[in-house]
Amino acid sequence: MKAKNIIQFLLAGFIVLLLAACSNTDAEQLFEETPTERLNAQKKELNDLLLSSENGWKAVYFTYDSVLGGYTHLFKFASDGTVQMASDFDADTKVYNSEYQIQLGSTVSLVFTTKNRIHLLSESDNYPIAALRSKGYLGDFQFLYYGEENGDIVFKTNRNNHELRFVKATPQDWTDLPKNIDMIKNVVGSDSRPLFRLLETTDGTTTHQFDFTFSEVTRFAEANSIESGYSFTYEMGVGYAPNGIIISPAVEVGGQKLSNFVYNDLDGSFTATGTNGVSATIKYSTKPLVITDDYKALLPGNPQSVYGYISANLYTAPSNSKMFKDLVNKVNATLPATQSLARIQIVFNNATNGTYIQYLFNGGKATISHLVTTKEDAANKTIILTNVGWTQSAANVAFLKELDDQLTNPSGLYVKKESFKITYSNVIWTFTSAASNFRMTTYAL
Template sequence: MKLKNIINYLLVALLAIQLVSCDNKESLDSTFNATPTERLNAREKELDDLLASSEFGWKAVYFTDNTQLGGFTHLFKFKDGKVDMASDFDNDTSIFASEYDIVLGSTVSLVFTTKNRIHLLSDSNSFPTAALRGKGYKGDFQFLYYGQDNGQIIFRTNRTFQELRFVKATTSDWTNLALNRAMAPNVTGANTRPLFRLLETNDGTKVSQFDFNYTNASRFATSNSIETGSSLTNNIGIAYTPTGIVVSPAIKVGNQELTAFTYDPATGNFNATGTGGVSASIKYTTKPLVITNDYKILLPGNQQNVYGYLAANLGAAPSNSLYANTLLAAANATLPANQKISRIQIYFNAGGENYIAYTFNGGKPAIYHDFTVTEDAVNKTLILSDFGWSTGTAPAFLAAIDKEFFDIKGLYVKKEKFTIGASNTIYTFTSASSNFRITTYAFQ
C-alpha cells in the first residue's frame, strides 16, 4: 500500500474516533449536567408513561414472604393517577378503582395511595396463621422502581427490598382471574380424594418422595424427605393459576428448577415437567408415607395417656382434615347454640379403662363411650372396639363422628413435630380407611 493511501486511512480513522468521542462527551455531559431533581423527574415520567403503555395493564404474582406464605395474583390498569385493580386474595375477583401516585424520594416509587386490593396484604389485623399475628400477610403498597427487563417492570418492595415484577397482562388474565379461585379447592384436596399426599420428584435417574402438607389460609406447603437420614425439604409458597399452580421457591430437581404445575382433574395431581426425564408431581396416596409406631404407647399395659381435641384451640388446626371438620360441624348443627362440642378427650389405660369423653359448653352433661384396644401390628394401626355408652345407646348426633374412631381398619397415630397455641405435644388420629383426621393435645 502506498504511503499516501496509508495516511488517508489514518486520517479517516482519527476523524471517526473524534466524532464518536464528541458524541459520548455530549451524552455524558447531558447526563451529568442534569440536576438530581431533573433526573428524578425524568425517571418519574418514564415510569408513569410505562405504567400506562400496556393495553391491558399489568399482572404481578406477589409472594410477600415465600418462607411462610404463598403468592397472590394482582391485576392493574393505570391511567392519569387512577388504577383499576383486581386480585385473587379471596373469592371477590371484581375490579375496584382507586388512586396511585409516583413519589420522588431517594428513588422513584409507585405508591397505591387509596385503599384497594393490594392493601389486603398489608393489613396487620388480618393474618392467616398465629405466627403472623400483628404482621398480616407481610405485604407492601409502595414499590421502588428499578427499571425494565424484557418488557417487564422491575420493582423492589419498600419495606423488605424484595423484587417484584410486573408483566404485561392480557384480556384473559382479567376474564380468567376467577379461575384462580376455582383452583384453590383442588390444591387443598377434596373429600373425594385420599387424605394423604406426597411430592414425588424424578431427576431422570432417581425417584424421591416427600410428604406434603398444605395450609390453605397461608397458601404454604411443607414438604420433607421420607428417606432415612435425609434432611432435604421443599417448603414452598403456592399461587393459583387458571390451569394449576406456580410455586416459590422453585422446586429443584437435579440441576433444573420447576415452578409451574398443571392440574390433572382425572387424578387430582399437579404435574411439572422439565427436560431429560425431569419431573415433579404433587399426588395422592391411600396411606401415610411413613407409618410410625407411635400408637404402641396406647396399648394395654402401658401408663395412662390422655389426648384432647379442644375446639377453642384446635378447631382451626390445619392438621384437621376437611372431612373431620365437616363431621364436627354437622354434630354441632343439631345442638343448641350454647351447647356445642367443647372437647373430645380420649383416655387410654385410665385405671384400667379406655373411653372417649365428649364434653359440651353450656352445662350440657358429658357423654362417654367406652372401648377396648387392640393393634394391627402389620399395618401399624390402633383398633378401638365398642364397649358401651354412658347413655346406654349411641346418641344420634355423635354417630357419624364417633364411627370414625371405631374404624375396623383402625387409626394411624402420629406424634407431630409442630405445636399449636400451646407447648403440649400434638398427636393426630387418622382413620385407615377414610379422610378423617383429628388433632389433639397430649396431656401427659
C-alpha cells in the same frame, strides 16, 4: 533528536491530548444532568411503561414466600392517575377503581394512594395466623422502580426489598381471574380424594418422595423427605392460577427451577415439567408416606395416657381433616344453641375403666363416654378401638354415631406424635382413620 523520533513523539502527544479531550467530553455529558433531572426522566419512563400495555399488567405478589403464598393482582393504569384493580386475595375478584401516583424520593416509586385490593396485604390488623398478629400479610402498596427487563416492569418492595415483576396482562387474565379461586378446592383437596399427599421429584434418573402438607389460610406448603439418609425440605408459597398453581421459591430439581404446576383433574395431581426428564408432581397417596410405631405406647400394658381435641384451640388446626371438622359441625347442629362439643378425649389404660372415648360439652350438657378395647394391627401399624358399651342409652348417643364410627372403624387408626406445636407447649398427636379422610388433632394431656 532525529526527525523520525520527533515525529513519533509529537504523534504520541497528539493521541494523548485527543483521548483526554474525548474523556472530558464524556464526563461532561455524564454529569450535565442533575439528580432531579435523572429522577424525572425515570418518572416519565415508568409512567410511559404503565400506560403502554393495552390490557394492563399482572403481578403474582409473594409478600414473604417463607411464610405466605402468592396473590395475583391485575392493574389497568390511566393517564388521569386512576387505576382499575382486581385480585384473588379472596372470592371477590371484581374490578375496583382507585388512584395511584409516581412519586420521587431517593428513587422513583409507584404508590397506590387510595385504598384498593393491594392494601389488603398491608393492613396490620388483617392477619391469617396468630404469628402474624399486627403484621398482616407483610405486603406493600409502594413499589420502588428498578427498570424494564424483557418487557417486564421490575420493582423492589418498600417493606422488605423483594423483587416484584409486572408482566403484560391479556384479556384472558381478567376473564380467568375467578378461576384462581375455583382452583383452591383442588389444592386443598376434597373428601372424594385420599387424605395423604406427597411431592415426588425426578431428575431423569433418580426419584425422591416428600411428605406434603398445605395450609389454605396462609397458602403455604411444606414437603419433607421421607427417605432414610436423605434429609431435605422444601418450603414454598403457593399462588393460584386458572390451570394450576405457581410455587415460590421454585422447586429445584436436577439444576432446573420448577415453579408452574399444571392441574390434572383425573387424579388430582399438579405437575411441573422441565427438560431431559426433570419433573416434580404433587399427588395423592392412599396411606401415610411415613407410618410410625407411635400407637404402640397406647396399647394395653402401658401407663395411662390422655389425648384431647379441644375445640376452642384445635378446631382450626391445619392437621384436622375437612371430614373431621364437618362431623364436629354436624354434632353441634343437633344440639341446642346454648350447647356445643367442647372436647373429645381418648383415655388409654385407665386403672379403673380401661380405655374410653369421652365427649364433653359446653352449655351444661353431661359428659358422654364410650368404653372400648384396644388391639394392634401390626402389619398396617394401626390401633383398633372396639365397642364395649356407652354410659348413656343408644337414643341419647345417636347424634355422636357418625363421629364415633370414625374413631372405632375396624380398619383402625394411624397414630402420630407430631413435631409442631399449636398455641401451647403440649405435644400434638394426630389420629387418622385407615379407611377414610378422617384426621383428628389432639394435645397430649
